[in-house]
Amino acid sequence: MQAPPLGRITGRDSTKLHFRLSPGEDVALGEIVAADDRARRTIFLLRVVNVEYGYEGEYEKWEERTAGKMLHHDRMGETFEVTEKERRLYKIGVCAPLGCVGEGGFRKAKRVPSHFTEVRKASAEDLAFLSLHMGDLEIGHLRSGEDVIPLPVGISGKAFAHHVGVFATTGMGKSNLMKCLAASAMKSGRHGLLLLDPHGEYYDGGGESEKKGLRDSPHAASRLTVYTMRNVPSAHSKIKVSAYEVQLEDIKELMEFSDAQRETLDLAWSTFGEEWLVTLYRKDIASLIQEIRAATKREFRESTVGIVKSRVSRLFGAPRKGAKKGGATREGLLSEDRGLSITGAIISKLHSGGVVLVDTSSLYEFEELLVSVVLARAILDQSKEAYGDPEEFGKIPEVMIAFEEAQRVLRKKRPGDEKVPDTIFARIAREGRKFKVGICAVSQQPKLIEPEVISQFNTLFVLGLADRMDRAILEEGAKQDLATMENEIQSLMPGEAIVSSPYTPFALPLMVHRYEEFLTSLKELAGPTLASTRNGAADGTETRRDPGFYA
Ligand SMILES: Nc1ncnc2c1ncn2[C@@H]1O[C@H](COP(=O)(O)OP(=O)(O)O)[C@@H](O)[C@H]1O
Ligand SMILES: [Mg+2]
Numbered sequence: 365m366q367a368p369p370l371g372r373i374t375g376r377d378s379t380k381l382h383f384r385l386s387p388g389e390d391v392a393l394g395e396i397v398a399a400d401d402r403a404r405r406t407i408f409l410l411r412v413v414n415v416e417y418g419y420e421g422e423y424e425k426w427e428e429r430t431a432g433k434m435l436h437h438d439r440m441g442e443t444f445e446v447t448e449k450e451r452r453l454y455k456i457g458v459c460a461p462l463g464c465v466g467e468g469g470f471r472k473a474k475r476v477p478s479h480f481t482e483v484r485k486a487s488a489e490d491l492a493f494l495s496l497h498m499g500d501l502e503i504g505h506l507r508s509g510e511d512v513i514p515l516p517v518g519i520s521g522k523a524f525a526h527h528v529g530v531f532a533t534t535g536m537g538k539s540n541l542m543k544c545l546a547a548s549a550m551k552s553g554r555h556g557l558l559l560l561d562p563h564g565e566y567y568d569g570g571g572e573s574e575k576k577g578l579r580d581s582p583h584a585a586s587r588l589t590v591y592t593m594r595n596v597p598s599a600h601s602k603i604k605v606s607a608y609e610v611q612l613e614d615i616k617e618l619m620e621f622s623d624a625q626r627e628t629l630d631l632a633w634s635t636f637g638e639e640w641l642v643t644l645y646r647k648d649i650a651s652l653i654q655e656i657r658a659a660t661k662r663e664f665r666e667s668t669v670g671i672v673k674s675r676v677s678r679l680f681g682a683p684r685k686g687a688k689k690g691g692a693t694r695e696g697l698l699s700e701d702r703g704l705s706i707t708g709a710i711i712s713k714l715h716s717g718g719v720v721l722v723d724t725s726s727l728y729e730f731e732e733l734l735v736s737v738v739l740a741r742a743i744l745d746q747s748k749e750a751y752g753d754p755e756e757f758g759k760i761p762e763v764m765i766a767f768e769e770a771q772r773v774l775r776k777k778r779p780g781d782e783k784v785p786d787t788i789f790a791r792i793a794r795e796g797r798k799f800k801v802g803i804c805a806v807s808q809q810p811k812l813i814e815p816e817v818i819s820q821f822n823t824l825f826v827l828g829l830a831d832r833m834d835r836a837i838l839e840e841g842a843k844q845d846l847a848t849m850e851n852e853i854q855s856l857m858p859g860e861a862i863v864s865s866p867y868t869p870f871a872l873p874l875m876v877h878r879y880e881e882f883l884t885s886l887k888e889l890a891g892p893t894l895a896s897t898r899n900g901a902a903d904g905t906e907t908r909r910d911p912g913f914y915a
Contacts, residue, residue: 394852395509410459501548521555524764532827550583556714556763564725592723606705770805771812828856
């Protein structure tokens with residue numbers, strides 16, 4: 365005898381399908397089930413979006429009255445058994461239809477399954493068609509509710525230029541996901557990925573012994589470049605930016621100044637041009653006042669110029685984080701040397717398909733943001749320049765700039781902010797794709813991010829998000845329907861995610877690899893990673909066909 369089905373379709377309509385579960389069977393939110401319409405040789409794939417109770421009672425409120433009887437017996441120390449339990453008590457799986465798989469492959473469902481169609485758990489075979497739509501950068505396995513289905517899920521490097529968002533409450537697995545993405549990017553070697561790490565957790569896993577970092581990737585030696593101010597054992601360079609690369613807006617945006625101080629900055633910029641910071645740093649206060657006066661006819665107080673000068677000077681030689689006033693200083697971020705900057709070297713690494721990690725964890729926040737802004741602008745500018753020359757532009761790969769705490773630089777505009785210029789990151793979100801430059805915003809509070817920017821993200825990874833407002837913002841901006849997955853998103857455990865993009869026929873549930881385990885499988889080259897299951901090449905450098913768009 366064949367095993368009984370998981371359940372049978374009971375009805376509803378083309379937007380929601382209900383099925384009654386067999387006695388003793390159970391389903392979880394987010395599980396993908398298959399309604400096998402054998403008569404039509406079609407398999408309907410359905411996503412469980414809710415689970416309800418059902419009863420066959422003889423009279424109204426039978427279930428409540430039965431519970432009342434049970435409670436009464438409980439008080440008396442007696443047991444009460446519901447007769448014909450298997451017939452009378454059941455559960456209903458409420459499903460959103462995903463589509464059908466039939467002879468012509470996968471398509472959206474325009475019909476409903478026949479009455480009482482048998483429902484079973486979807487198998488890896490049912491879902492195998494999805495592997496046609498996966499990119500070359502593996503991140504996890506397909507998931508169905510709490511079950512892991514051994515089909516690799518990833519994104520294409522082409523998606524880098526179309527922006528990616530990674531959103532989850534703290535502890536739900538954002539950093540782990542980013543490390544998996546970086547390891548896959550290193551393996552592929554075909555796309556540039558810049559990681560800005562303010563928490564210092566990507567290089568070696570943040571110092572916890574059981575955690576690993578990017579340096580542990582088997583491809584790190586050839587494809588990872590590290591910039592940091594920390595003392596780390598492997599090859600790395602110091603973070604340095606030439607003072608000539610810093611523009612007026614950068615400083616005004618990142619530090620708080622009084623009106624008089626802002627005016628001093630404006631006029632220093634217009635008087636000294638690109639030498640403005642070096643001049644503010646090197647010249648004494650009296651000469652600064654005199655030179656600005658000569659150029660602009662404006663008079664400044666010594667104290668105002670003094671404050672501006674001392675704050676700018678800290679960028680050339682900063683007090684150590686946590687050190688007392690007048691205590692130890694460390695080398696500053698800015699260099700007076702025009703040629704001494706990391707931007708050129710970083711861009712060339714990215715353009716040769718490398719992963720670049722800039723660990724800004726020992727910098728002050730404004731220094732960290734300054735490096736990020738200068739790098740992002742340089743990357744966009746260089747790609748824009750290359751755009752004019754189709755041959756040169758054709759050679760450069762997609763580059764993505766990933767940063768944690770993205771809400772800081774993609775802030776939602778408030779009334780009155782209309783005149784505030786966009787940050788370079790918001791600009792890239794808007795215009796970067798044409799120039800093959802994208803951003804990857806990682807944040808625990810998407811509700812603080814400008815919604816228009818979120819709508820520019822083609823790929824959204826949503827992990828467990830506790831806050832309703834955060835979920836609502838993503839549902840608005842996503843390229844696929846996430847609203848029906850609200851219940852599931854609320855119940856996601858660490859590492860359980862949903863990826864929504866126009867490249868797959870529906871938003872996919874995935875179990876992100878635990879980074880440490882993923883490294884082990886990358887090291888055993890024969891392991892079932894994306895590259896080996898697809899074209900057989902172990903280093904992933906082969907060309908693979910691009911996944912098409914769905915949305
Ligand atoms: N894919 C996963 N598989 C297993 N455990 C995970 C996974 N992702 C995260 N975790 C667990 O959750 C913890 C927090 O993950 P982390 O990536 O640091 O979260 P976040 O960056 O969102 O705060 C990890 O230390 C790990 O124990
Ligand atoms: Mg984190």
